[in-house]
Amino acid sequence: MSSLLVDLEAAFSFPEAGLSPAQQRSAALLKQISAAPKLAAVTSASRLEIRPAPDKASSGISSLDALTGGLPRGCLTEICGPDSSGRTSLLLAALAAAARREEVCTLIDVSDAFHPHSATAAGVNLERLLWIRCGANAQSFLSRKRRQATSLEEWERRRMEDPVEQALRAADLLLQSNGFGMVAIDLAGVPMKMARRIPLTTWFRFRRAVENTPTILLVTGQQSCAQSCASLSIQLRTENRELRTGFRPTHTELLAGMEIHAEVLNARAERKRVQSARNFASKTAWIA
Numbered sequence: 001m002s003s004l005l006v007d008l009e010a011a012f013s014f015p016e017a018g019l020s021p022a023q024q025r026s027a028a029l030l031k032q033i034s035a036a037p038k039l040a041a042v043t044s045a046s047r048l049e050i051r052p053a054p055d056k057a058s059s060g061i062s063s064l065d066a067l068t069g070g071l072p073r074g075c076l077t078e079i080c081g082p083d084s085s086g087r088t089s090l091l092l093a094a095l096a097a098a099a100r101r102e103e104v105c106t107l108i109d110v111s112d113a114f115h116p117h118s119a120t121a122a123g124v125n126l127e128r129l130l131w132i133r134c135g136a137n138a139q140s141f142l143s144r145k146r147r148q149a150t151s152l153e154e155w156e157r158r159r160m161e162d163p164v165e166q167a168l169r170a171a172d173l174l175l176q177s178n179g180f181g182m183v184a185i186d187l188a189g190v191p192m193k194m195a196r197r198i199p200l201t202t203w204f205r206f207r208r209a210v211e212n213t214p215t216i217l218l219v220t221g222q223q224s225c226a227q228s229c230a231s232l233s234i235q236l237r238t239e240n241r242e243l244r245t246g247f248r249p250t251h252t253e254l255l256a257g258m259e260i261h262a263e264v265l266n267a268r269a270e271r272k273r274v275q276s277a278r279n280f281a282s283k284t285a286w287i288a
Contacts, residue, residue: 058071067264072231075207075232077219078234086258090234092123093123095124104180106129107186112163113186168198180215196225231267
């Protein structure tokens, strides 16, 4: 190797020196590499192309659309908040808005908490909705597992883990199909300890699968699970509740509506600062 380097240096110093054809080719290659710019393959930050903002669709709530611009397509959006914070109202509003756009949607109901009559009252077209009931489908399977479980703790763990695993498998298959306008995963009712066990790589895989597609991936739960994988994260909480009294017995009260506080925790696609809206209200839909 040292003799070859000496020969190459000699070739540069004395081009007229006699070299073999192999040494001439090596010298020409070395000369070409030396003449190439050091940063030829590096693009400066000022010349980087700006990634276009994703298309957005209405969430069905005008005040929330004014705050976020809508739900981004080809991205993962996470709606989190405690019970009675407006998660279900926002989920039904988004499904109803997708139905008005004549899109086919799917709802992966982990805890079997979806109420079709309330969805119809909110404007959801059930003919365009694929409802996957993970909790209901797992009941017969779990009854067999209970007989095989060695302890009550093990059966309780399986009772919570199996619907979550079914939901993740179903979401993986649905996102690969690329045929839905919205894929919603409702983790409401799943304990936070169980929801946090979902690997972050799963959310990265889901985000990658929905990327460059018109599908809206919507995840609802008590707290944020997707974390940095979510392009848009919204935190909900209730501020004022409207109660109706006068029902029998006289000491009872009935929830008729509530004012919901929505706060944007993360808007990665637009890099917006934390914002909030206070004029998002929910009213009770009376069903005969």
